[in-house]
Amino acid sequence: MSDATISSAPALDLEAGRAGRRHLISRIVIYGLLTFFAIIYLMPLWVVFFNSFRPLAEISANGLIAFPQSFRLDAWPQAWSEFCIGGQCAGMQRYFWNSIMMVVPATIISTAMGAITGYVLSKWKFRGSEIVFGMMLLGVFMPGQIALLPWAFILGKIGLANSVYGLVLVHCIQGLAFTTLFCRNYFVGIPDDLVKAARIDGAGFWRIFYRIILPISPPILIVTVIWQFTGIWNEYLFGVVLNSGANQPITAALVALSMSGTTVRTYDVMSAAVLIGALPPLLVYFFGGKYFVRGLTQGAIK
């Protein structure tokens, strides 16, 4: 990890000779605290993970938080393809694919649009471009409940009501504020001279974008993609309300699980279902997380 090398920490080892013992104690305190927080942070994950392998009888006898006494895999295939959600016993499967069909195009399109808009708003400024940026930024703060009925109306008018494409459109536009913010702030840091020089060499709008901007953008594009992917995957209000039946995303199924009113709670299958529902964004974080802080350092907070 190269991050460690850019640590701002003062060189503690300078003092090592003078106060070796103090150093050791401070190390113990640091790792102790880190471990303490790590346990708190991991507990919920640990609970769901174990419960997905524990038989229901064991969960009701020993409580929700316990090590498995026995081990069985049944809950997973049940959650994936048999569990009854919303009156249909076909598991999380179809919701999962709906979410994939929604999240992949929506993430790609909103990131691309944000990159281009950010590029214009930082490198091709025009009169009023700062104001345009400021106003687009307001989208970050819009509460979702306000947009629900207007979206329903618009999607109905353009014939995308109750379709995964409708949700793609909604998420692209709602995500623009974030993606533009991230990309624009990152691009501002690229020296204008680079762009000027390229222009003098006769490079046009798109050429500069492809040849100069894009090659140095991966850090911020990764941040943007992580942000959009997790945000869109996890959004539930629009998924539940704008789409119905076979077209709902996975969060709709999770809501159905968490509020299954008058029936017995099948904690084992629910645990497996919850993990299936959380897996894709978790994977994205586990693999992309290390770029997140770096990207943030370079772009998002300014």
Add this chain to the structure above:
Amino acid sequence: MNFKSKVALGAAATITAALLSGTAMAEPKVLMLHQWASGNDAASIAKLGEMFTAKGGTWEQTAIAGHTANTLAKLRADVVAGNAPAAVQLKGPEIAQWAATGGTADMDELATTEGWDAVVAPELLPVMKPQGKWVAAPMNIHRINWIWGNKAAMESVGVAELPKTWADFNAACDKAIAGGKVCLAHFSADWSDATTFETVVYGQDIDLYRKAFVEGDVDALRSPEMIKAFDQMKLMVSKYMDPAIAGRDYDTAANMMSNGDALFYIMGDWELGRLVSLGKTPGSDILCGQSPTDWDGNGFILNSDSVVFFNQNNPDFQEGQKLLASTILSPEFQTVFNIAKGSIPARLDVDLTQGFNACQQQSQAELKGSIEGGTLVRSMAHNMTVLQKYRGAMMDLITEFVNSPEMTSEEAANLMADGVEAQM
């Protein structure tokens, strides 16, 4: 027969055939939006789907679990999008509200042909035909004012029969406490708290119930009689229920009574479906009776599930709506559906001696008694009376009262009245 008439006949035949095939070509389809996403409910609605399919229809459904708000939000979004579902599970005053927007379909023709007015319980008619025309089909009649008792648990503390009056109830509870049992199983949610409270109000004073919960009269909500009802509720919450009611779920509460930890449970008759699935015999090991009333005779707090039809342009869906409505009101469906769900048919002409259990038969008999005695009311807690905004204000307060030991009955009555007034 001469040639001319032969031609005429042939032409007529051709036209008839064309017409027939025309109607045959409209394939009945329906998309139904409902919130019966799990368990017994889902199984019951699946039966509707099966019967509809057996009659040649194409069945599609959207089941939205959880909060009713999600179902209603979905409906609103669909209507705003110009994409109203063909059939929606809706109830009570909301049917009238939606009918007033002009978006609901007119089912009068079918209703006349099938003679619905004559067979459906009279209390349901104003709900199903808010502006004089049928827009909805009732599926069942639930009774809210049931008290369930675990016979063995009752006997173990010396309670011989289900309490008839609230005084009886309190006496039985004192015995339960002395015997180390919880008297009343309960779990706190806005609807369950309101269910218990409305049976208290109804049992103490039926006029108060009508004024306060059916008409939304603010003075009645504030009256000394209402304060008295809150006193009874307070007694029940603080003494006769156990302290862990908040955060408990429906199942756990129901199990407390069925396994004998608690003597009684006040809950609507959907509880029956559960008891049967637990292997209990309603009427013998689990007793069922009218929740306590301080007046004589049969009482009945009614709740009804219904399906509302929204205007459709596609003839397939129009046909589907007719087929669905006709299926819902058929005695076969009313029988099959209600045996599973614990309720009784919305048609009063269905014979309950076959397949229905003793409690359901009692329910139908007491419904008829209640209609004769003029004591039949619709349920506030289950959204059959006042508009949602008033009901919401009432339920907010009731559930807050249940969860706030320091709130007095006077405060509660005043705050409930203020809350309703604020919505006017």
Add this chain to the structure above:
Amino acid sequence: MSSAGYAAMAGGNSFWEKLKSWTPIFVIAPAVVASFVYVFVFSGWTMYISLSDSTLLPTYGFKGLENYASLWANRRWGVAYSNLFFFSGIFVLTTMAVGLLLALLLDQKIRAESFWRTMYMYPLAVSFIVTGTVWQWLYNPTGGIQFLVQSMGWTDFEFALTTDRKNAIWAIIITGIWQSAGFTMALFLAGLRSVDGDIIKAASIDGASTFRIYRKVILPSITPIFLAVAVVQLQSAIKTFDLAVALTNSGPGISTTFPATYVYDLMFQRGQIGEGAAAAMMILAALAVVLVPYSMYLGWRRRREVVHV
């Protein structure tokens, strides 16, 4: 420099060149228009609806401020608004404190930093619905933490936050901190890493202690980040919805109602779209109270930086 200026510099004079100079504007026009519709048309529409007689469906009869009056007369709205203040205050301060502590710990040249970091940040990837569901299990008195501790022998132990009207909001606060302290940590860490290394080196050569360097050099230089984090957390607190729905569903009683959950209830459950829109406008007003001063501060800082440079 404006794009027209670039075009002039390139010396193009033809229609084609002119058109080309407009490329950037054409390119972003759809995104900008869509964003404007989203922000201004949607909130403008909501504002109008808040003044209308809408009930079951949006209608356009004007009835002035009645919806606002009725909203503020409503007890539950009072509960929602005071919850919002209580929650926001504690949530923002605690997530910042925990986030800063974790960031400082991670900044101590520790081994396997990315491993630790991932552990604190993974909750960010999980939806509030999942978080709410799982934490609801942990808070469940008959199977969760209380049950665990009791079964280990401490039979009087009580930890039933979600079922206690007075403390249920703490369940939402704790879960909220668990979910988003990783984010504040990432922002602070990014800030710490962006401090100029030379200044730190200079200070440590002067013999300043680690603690002193943080207090006197590093933390002061990232004050703008404190403010940015506070604003980001505050606006997410104001919009709290999913977590409250999944964890307590406004209960016990109405004790954990939040403005956003109440908006949803009014608009969709109770068929009072007008009053719901009025409540939504109050949320926007609360956001404006946070954002307007912040953006003014940012503008002031930018101008000051220009002067200094």
